[in-house]
Amino acid sequence: FLIGALDRMTQEQHDRYRECYCGLCRSLRERHGRLARMTLNYDMTFLVLLLSSLYEPEERRGEDACAAHPFRGRSWWSSEATGYAADMNVALACLKCRDNWDDDANIVSLAEAGLLKAAYDGVCARYPRQCGAMRASMDALHAIESSGADDPDAAAETFGALMGEVLVLREDRWAGELRAMGRALGRFLYVADACVDLDSDTLYNRYNPFRRYYGLPDNEQRFRDILEMILGECLLHFDRLPLVQDADILKNILCVGLWAQFDRKFSDKKGPSDDSGSV
Numbered sequence: 001f002l003i004g005a006l007d008r009m010t011q012e013q014h015d016r017y018r019e020c021y022c023g024l025c026r027s028l029r030e031r032h033g034r035l036a037r038m039t040l041n042y043d044m045t046f047l048v049l050l051l052s053s054l055y056e057p058e059e060r061r062g063e064d065a066c067a068a069h070p071f072r073g074r075s076w077w078s079s080e081a082t083g084y085a086a087d088m089n090v091a092l093a094c095l096k097c098r099d100n101w102d103d104d105a106n107i108v109s110l111a112e113a114g115l116l117k118a119a120y121d122g123v124c125a126r127y128p129r130q131c132g133a134m135r136a137s138m139d140a141l142h143a144i145e146s147s148g149a150d151d152p153d154a155a156a157e158t159f160g161a162l163m164g165e166v167l168v169l170r171e172d173r174w175a176g177e178l179r180a181m182g183r184a185l186g187r188f189l190y191v192a193d194a195c196v197d198l199d200s201d202t203l204y205n206r207y208n209p210f211r212r213y214y215g216l217p218d219n220e221q222r223f224r225d226i227l228e229m230i231l232g233e234c235l236l237h238f239d240r241l242p243l244v245q246d247a248d249i250l251k252n253i254l255c256v257g258l259w260a261q262f263d264r265k266f267s268d269k270k271g272p273s274d275d276s277g278s279v
Helices: 011-032 034-039 042-055 080-104 107-126 128-147 152-167 175-196 198-203 219-239 247-255 257-270
Strands: 060-064 074-078
Touching (some): 011 034, 011 042, 011 060, 011 074, 011 080, 034 080, 042 080, 042 152, 080 128, 107 128, 128 152, 175 219, 175 257, 219 247, 219 257
Antiparallel strands (some): 060 074
């Protein structure tokens, strides 16, 4: 959900973010092997920045060449939060592959899940609470989607429960705010994806909790109102956390980056003659 947010960052912020991303990539390779690097996503970089800002752990720094940048070393930094995010990244990727196999009998996803199984089992041993919540939420989502239930709240709350546990590194004084923030963030991500995918899901007869709204003329404002309400809850808990370092980057991601796909979807539908100024 970072498309758009990077364009709003200063050069210093952009460099800080990129070095965090490279540190996460490096941690995936070190902890789980080269294959795990293929699962890397921007969302977990947000988790590193959030937890590093909250707990202020010691940061390691360096510069390495890699397969993606073999001729010029890239600066990176990592912290305790980086290793945690790498583990969560692998667990989510493995479960997503299994879900793809269950939903679509995707043989490639089944193979990827098999290759990640050893790494996934190790993460489950280290973080049984988080991985248990992931499995329970994915199973519940699969049941909701298989039933065809027209209930966006139930599906969004289920994914929110998953994100709530992922954001909580440890049960401490900040766990409540992190969990509440994560639940709202997960709900936002699920609802935003459903809004963006409504046309294609309807076309290919895939599950979407907003199918009853397909083709209605006022969907953009209807969906935007829902998302703004959820994001307001997320920001409420975010603002209660004592964040200093990287707080501006994180706020930029939440207030700009989260909207990128949604805005692009509905901007594209307006056509080139639209001069409303929407993005």
